[in-house]
Amino acid sequence: DIVMTQTPLSLPVTPGEAASISCRSSQSLFDRDDGYTYLDWYLQKPGQSPQLLIYTVSYRASGVPDRFSGSGSDTEFTLTISRVEAEDVGVYYCMQRIGFPITFGQGTRLEIK
Amino acid sequence: QVQLVQSGPEVKKPGASVRLSCQASGYTFTKYPIQWVRQAPGVGLEWMGIIHPSDGDTTYARKFQGRLIMTRDTSTATVFMELSGLRSDDAAVYYCASGGDVWGKGTTVIVSS
Numbered sequence: 001d002i003v004m005t006q007t008p009l010s011l012p013v014t015p016g017e018a019a020s021i022s023c024r025s026s027q028s029l030f031d032r033d034d035g036y037t038y039l040d041w042y043l044q045k046p047g048q049s050p051q052l053l054i055y056t057v058s059y060r061a062s063g064v065p066d067r068f069s070g071s072g073s074d075t076e077f078t079l080t081i082s083r084v085e086a087e088d089v090g091v092y093y094c095m096q097r098i099g100f101p102i103t104f105g106q107g108t109r110l111e112i113k
Numbered sequence: 114q115v116q117l118v119q120s121g122p123e124v125k126k127p128g129a130s131v132r133l134s135c136q137a138s139g140y141t142f143t144k145y146p147i148q149w150v151r152q153a154p155g156v157g158l159e160w161m162g163i164i165h166p167s168d169g170d171t172t173y174a175r176k177f178q179g180r181l182i183m184t185r186d187t188s189t190a191t192v193f194m195e196l197s198g199l200r201s202d203d204a205a206v207y208y209c210a211s212g213g214d215v216w217g218k219g220t221t222v223i224v225s226s
Contacts, residue, residue, distance in 0.1 A: 001175075042158075049208055049216040050150075050158065061214050093158055097213075101174040102148070102160040104183060 001029050002096050006105035013084045014113045021108045023077045023094035030074055031098055038098040041070055041079045044107075045090040052078065053092075086112055117147075117209050117217035124223045130197040133220050135209035137201065141156035142190035143167040145212040149194050151205040152219075160204075164192055199224045 003026040013019045019082070030037045041054040052061040054070035057077060067082040081088060089112055094105040120134040135147060148163040162173035164183040171183045180197045192209060199222075206219040 043159075048209075049219055051216070052214040055213060091157075095158075100163075100172050102163075104160065106160045107157045 001101055002029075002099065002103050004094055004096055004103050004105040006092075006094060006108050009106060009108055011108055011110045012113045013081075013110060015086060016083050016111055019081045019084050019088075019110060021079045021092050021094075021110075023072075023079070025075045025077075027098075028074045029096050029098045034075050037073060037074065038096060039070075039077050040095045040097065041068075042093045043088070043090050044093065045087075048090075050093065074104060081110075084110070084112070115215050117215055118213060119207075119209060119217040119220045122221040122223070124225065125199050126226055127199055127201065127224055129199050130198060131197060131222055132193055132195040133207055133209075133222075134191050134193050135217055136191045137166075137211060138190065140211075140215075142187060147185075147192045147211045149211055150208045150210060152208070153202065153205040161194070161207075166190075166192065190224065201225075 005024045007022045013027050030041045037057045042050040043053050044050040053064050053068050054055045069080050071078050089109040091109050093107050118136045123131050125131050143166045146163050146165045149161040151159050164171045166185045173181050182195045185192045201224050204220050204224045208216055208219045210216045
């Protein structure tokens, strides 16, 4: 199984500041057949279902503010929030879907200072 | 609007089976696979398996092989997930998700004697 490792696991941030979360996979998530890299980012706000933020590394899901961006390739990925707002509180997960079983990172809890 | 409506909470005894449902609306049911993801209390997300409503094809995570069955009913646009041989560590919130960006609100399963 592909192991997804996120850092940090806890991220206190002052509103208005930038924040970054790293995600590393134990195998490449690049699919040579179609040229896509299958790494997505989710945010689970308190008491809610996970919501898709970013798919295939860098594409923002519908309705996601442009302060969220994703980057990376192969086995190293980053989610960046350019200016954190109070509503961004929750647990962020990276997820690989290049192969089964689909696997998630452990989650990074973002809190407001 | 596009949504997945999940069945209500369940309380089961160890060794019993639980059958959860997930009804899709607002889109063509057979167009996107539906996956099941669970979350134990205070823990991260765990992928269980996926079903393609178009043909019923399924893939399960290895740890659930032999006690997990996913089925679908195209006449009601509903997917079912049955987990047998319940143990205390199967207590969790079970989510269904379609296409990655549409998630149900989750069903709580309690396992207690």
